[in-house]
Amino acid sequence: MINTQEFYDYLNKKELNFFVGVPDSLLKSLCSCIRANSPIQNNIIAANEGNAIGIASGYHVSTGKFGVVYMQNSGLGNTVNPLLSLADEDVYRIPMLLIIGWRGQPGVKDEPQHVKQGKVTLSLLDAMGIEYLILDNDYKRQINACCQYMAEKGKPIALIVKKGSFTEYKSIKSSPIYNIMREEALESIISCIEEQSFIVSTTGKTSREIFEIREKKGQGHARDFLTVGSMGHTASIALGMSLGTDKNIYCIDGDGSFLMHMGGIGVAVKAARENFKYILINNGAHESVGGQPTIGFDLDIENILKAMGFGNVYSATTKEQVAKGIESLKNNGPGALIVYVNQGSRDDLGRPTVSPEQNKKDMMKLFETI
């Protein structure tokens, strides 16, 4: 195992002290260490991984320094365009150090959404012409080699991080400021929406909690599209679904996911019919992967959603307000509800036991009957 603080200190020693990225569960300790030790302007938590490549590129142009971009391998897809059309040697040739968490590494058990991504991670980098090293205990030599490569070739290079590479680094705990937790908000939502309606929920613990709430209620899972991957695309999936049915479709999103591809929500509301309902669970953080902050509490999301075209936007901070918000959403759509919750989740939270494909099949069967 690599001592997280010592790894961070060594990056700093090599003047690798400008960080930008989207947090990842495998990089949780490293992200926490960066957050605790770096000045705030030197650790930008980007809306998506493609933006992170853009930020590191701009930083290099004005300083000549190499930015460090951290991400989960799920985010590699978001970086393909800026890596190939901006940083690439055939375009601007911009060096940066990519630190990529390797979920779904072959041979390591992981969730369905990570298996394929894990299998193709190295070949994706190969296809993009990006050199990589798989991080090991000899990390000082590896960082030196990356610095030399970036200086000589002027190109991005990646360090691939296997599960369990870093020692634990305690994250900064946020103090509770609201009245309810995400799971309580989800319970209220599920008990208030019409039995005949459908849910499309975002990746991370939101979908895991919804799965467990349905289990507890003995309700089955065919009405919930638990988007296990595809962060930021939940509203688009919900829009597509809502255009093919008259049933109400409740999209349940997270603030990190909302921010990742915000434009999709504006497009959704423009194209949506009455049955599209957007619910944003805002905890101001990427809670599912370690609680790194988002700008979810800094933006006036009520007014953003109104400006996007949602005629009705409700806010809730208690279970009673959630219930009222859902009642209003039912008959006035397309509408939106923002629920402000505290960060946190149960330690014993499980994972869906129905596979994504089975989940989809069960839902399609149900749609055929209505």
Ligand SMILES: Cc1ncc(C[n+]2csc(CCOP(=O)(O)OP(=O)(O)O)c2C)c(N)n1
């Ligand atoms: C493209 C992509 N980047 C990063 C991740 C890793 N990831 C999974 S859940 C999550 C946080 C989601 O935050 P939010 O939507 O606010 O929900 P919360 O976890 O706070 O409930 C992240 C970053 C991912 N799955 N996909």
